[in-house]
Amino acid sequence: MQEMEKAVITVLGQDCVGxxxxxxxxxxxxxxxxxxxxxxxxxxxFNMVMVVDITNMxxxxxxISAKLDALGDEMNLKIKVQHTKIFDAMHRV
Amino acid sequence: MITRNEILETNRMIDDMNxxxxxxxMGISLLDCADADIEKFNExxxxxxxxxxxxxxxxxxxxxxxxGVPVVNKRISITPIAIAAAGCKTDxxxxxxxxxxxxAKEVGxxxxxxxSALVHKGYTESDRKLIASIPEAMAVTDRVCSSVNxxxxxxxxxxxxxxxxxxxxxxTAEFTKDAECIGCAKLVVFCNAVEDNPFMAGAFHGVGExxxxxxxxxxxxxxVKKALEEVRGADFxxxxxxxxxxxxxxxxxGQMIAREASERLHVPFGIIDLSLAPxxxxxxxxxxxxxxxxxxxxxxxxxxxxxxxxxxxxxxGGVMASSYVGGLSGAFIPxxxxxxMIEAAEKGALTLEKLEAMTxxxxxxxxxxxxxxxxxxxxxxxxxxxxxxxGMINNKTTAVRLIPVIGRKEGGHVEFGxxxxxxxxxxxxxxxxxxxxxxxGRIPAPIHSFKN
Numbered sequence: 001m002q003e004m005e006k007a008v009i010t011v012l013g014q015d016c017v018g019x020x021x022x023x024x025x026x027x028x029x030x031x032x033x034x035x036x037x038x039x040x041x042x043x044x045x046f047n048m049v050m051v052v053d054i055t056n057m058x059x060x061x062x063x064i065s066a067k068l069d070a071l072g073d074e075m076n077l078k079i080k081v082q083h084t085k086i087f088d089a090m091h092r093v
Numbered sequence: 094m095i096t097r098n099e100i101l102e103t104n105r106m107i108d109d110m111n112x113x114x115x116x117x118x119m120g121i122s123l124l125d126c127a128d129a130d131i132e133k134f135n136e137x138x139x140x141x142x143x144x145x146x147x148x149x150x151x152x153x154x155x156x157x158x159x160x161g162v163p164v165v166n167k168r169i170s171i172t173p174i175a176i177a178a179a180g181c182k183t184d185x186x187x188x189x190x191x192x193x194x195x196x197a198k199e200v201g202x203x204x205x206x207x208x209s210a211l212v213h214k215g216y217t218e219s220d221r222k223l224i225a226s227i228p229e230a231m232a233v234t235d236r237v238c239s240s241v242n243x244x245x246x247x248x249x250x251x252x253x254x255x256x257x258x259x260x261x262x263x264x265t266a267e268f269t270k271d272a273e274c275i276g277c278a279k280l281v282v283f284c285n286a287v288e289d290n291p292f293m294a295g296a297f298h299g300v301g302e303x304x305x306x307x308x309x310x311x312x313x314x315x316x317v318k319k320a321l322e323e324v325r326g327a328d329f330x331x332x333x334x335x336x337x338x339x340x341x342x343x344x345x346x347g348q349m350i351a352r353e354a355s356e357r358l359h360v361p362f363g364i365i366d367l368s369l370a371p372x373x374x375x376x377x378x379x380x381x382x383x384x385x386x387x388x389x390x391x392x393x394x395x396x397x398x399x400x401x402x403x404x405x406x407x408x409x410g411g412v413m414a415s416s417y418v419g420g421l422s423g424a425f426i427p428x429x430x431x432x433x434m435i436e437a438a439e440k441g442a443l444t445l446e447k448l449e450a451m452t453x454x455x456x457x458x459x460x461x462x463x464x465x466x467x468x469x470x471x472x473x474x475x476x477x478x479x480x481x482x483x484g485m486i487n488n489k490t491t492a493v494r495l496i497p498v499i500g501r502k503e504g505g506h507v508e509f510g511x512x513x514x515x516x517x518x519x520x521x522x523x524x525x526x527x528x529x530x531x532x533x534g535r536i537p538a539p540i541h542s543f544k545n
Contacts (some may be wrong), residue, residue, distance in 0.1 A: 008100055038097050049097050061159045080104065082161035087095040089349040090103055090342045 013077035110315035118291035120298035170296035171207035179219035190230035206296030231276030238294035259474030284484030306363035311347030340410025366420025367411035371431035380433020392443030401454035423456025429516035458492035475526035
C-alpha cells in the first residue's frame with residue numbers, strides 16, 4: 001500500500017463568515033481529504049490548523065499553494081500549505 | 094503526531110524570525126573540461142555548468158513551496174579556476190570569468206564561486222595568471238566570486254601571496270570605484286579555506302570532491318535571538334543549551350531540504366553548513382543576539398566570550414542534527430550585512446581591532462568591512478597576515494573581505510545594496526608595516542602541524 005502523504009494547512013486572519021467552508025471546498029475540489037482540524041478564535045483572530053491527506057491530490061504543490069494564496073487574498077487571510085515532513089524533521093529525533 | 098504548538102512554533106520561526114534555507118549550492122567539478130585552447134575550455138565549462146545546474150533554481154523554488162520555508166539563494170561553486178584552467182595557453186583568465194557570469198545568468202543563480210587559486214605554499218603559472226586577472230574579472234562580471242587561499246595550518250603562510258593580495262584588493266577597488274568598489278565584496282582571502290563551503294563569496298568546489306555535490310547553508314540568527322529572549326537573565330548553562338537546541342532545529346530543516354534537493358537533482362548530498370549568517374534586515378542579526386545576551390553593543394567587553402559560546406553551541410546543536418556537517422558552520426560576523434554591527438561601528442563601539450579578536454572564535458573572519466580608500470596596500474597585507482596567523486595557529490578558517498573605498502575617508506559611508514548592505518568606513522591603524530610585508534617568502538608551518 002502507498003504510504004499516506006500529509007500536509008499541514010494553516011489559516012490566519014480576521015474572522016468572517018464562511019472561512020472554513022471556503023477552504024474546505026477548495027480542498028475538496030483538489031481531492032484533498034481532511035484528517036484533522038483544530039480551530040481557535042482569539043480576540044477576533046481566526047486561527048485554524050488542518051492536517052490533510054494529499055496522497056491523491058489532483059494538483060501539484062505550486063498549484064495548490066497558488067490556489068490557496070488566491071483564496072487567502074480574496075478573504076484577507078494568510079493560508080499556508082506545508083508538507084508535514086518539515087515538522088517531523090524539526091521536532092522529532 | 095505533530096502537535097499544534099509544534100506547527101505554530103515552526104511557522105513563527107519562518108514568518109516572524111527569518112528562518113530560511115540561505116543557500117542551496119551545487120558544487121561542480123570542472124577538471125574534465127581542461128583544454129589548451131581557452132575558447133574550447135570556455136565552451137566546455139559553459140556547457141557543463143548549464144547542463145548540471147539547469148534545474149537547480151526550479152528545484153529550490155519547488156522545495157520552498159512544498160515546505161513553506163524560503164530558499165533564499167541558489168548558487169554554484171566550481172573547481173578553482175587556477176587548477177581547472179591550468180592547461181590553457183593564454184595570458185589572462187578574464188574571458189573565463191565572463192563565461193562563468195554568462196552561465197550563472199543562464200541558469201538563474203545569483204552567484205558562482207570558484208574564480209580561485211590555492212597558493213598557500215607557492216604559485217603555479219596558472220595561479221599567477223588567475224590572481225593577475227582578478228581586478229578586471231571582478232569589474233566586468235556581476236555574479237562571479239573570487240577567493241585566494243594564502244595559508245594553512247599544515248603549510249604555513251605564503252607571504253608573497255599575502256603581499257600581492259593587498260595590492261590586488263586595492264586594484265580591484267580601483268577597477269570598480271564607480272560602483273562603490275563592489276568588486277572587493279566578491280573577493281575573499283583565506284587561510285585554511287574549506288572545500289565544501291556553500292556560502293559566498295568564498296565558495297569553491299575542492300579537488301577532493303565528487304564530480305557534483307549539493308551543499309546546503311542554513312541560517313537563522315533571528316530564531317536564536319528569539320529563543321534567547323525566553324531565557325533572559327538565566328545562567329550560562331541555560332543560555333548555551335538554548336542556542337544548541339535552536340541550532341538543532343534549524344539544521345534539521347536544512348538536512349531535510351538538502352536530502353530532497355539532492356534526490357530531485359540526482360546529485361549526491363555533500364554537507365550542511367549551519368552558519369548564523371545575518372542579513373541587513375532587522376531581526377536577522379548577530380548583533381541582536383549579543384544584545385540579548387546582555388551586551389549593550391557588539392564590541393563591548395565580553396563580546397568575544399559571547400561569540401565563542403554562540404559559535405561553539407551552534408556547532409554542537411548542528412552536528413547532532415545532520416550526518417554531514419561541514420563548510421564553515423558557526424557564526425559569521427560581517428559588518429555591512431548586519432544592521433546591529435553597522436550601528437555599533439558607527440557609534441565607535443566596534444573597532445577593527447575588536448573584530449580581529451572576535452575572529453579568533455567566529456567561524457570565518459574579517460568580513461565586509463569598509464576601510465579608507467587611501468589605505469596602503471602593505472597595510473591591507475598586514476591585516477591579511479594577522480588574520481591568517483590567527484587561522485594558522487588556531488587550526489581554523491579565517492578570511493579577509495575588506496573594501497577599500499576609493500576616494501572616501503574614515504567616517505564616510507558605502508552602500509552596496511541588497512544582501513551586501515551598507516557600511517561606515519572604519520578607521521585603520523595608521524602605522525606602517527611596509528618593511529615587514531616587503532620581506533617576502535614564507536612563514537613556516539607552525540609546530541603543532543607536525544602530527545604524523
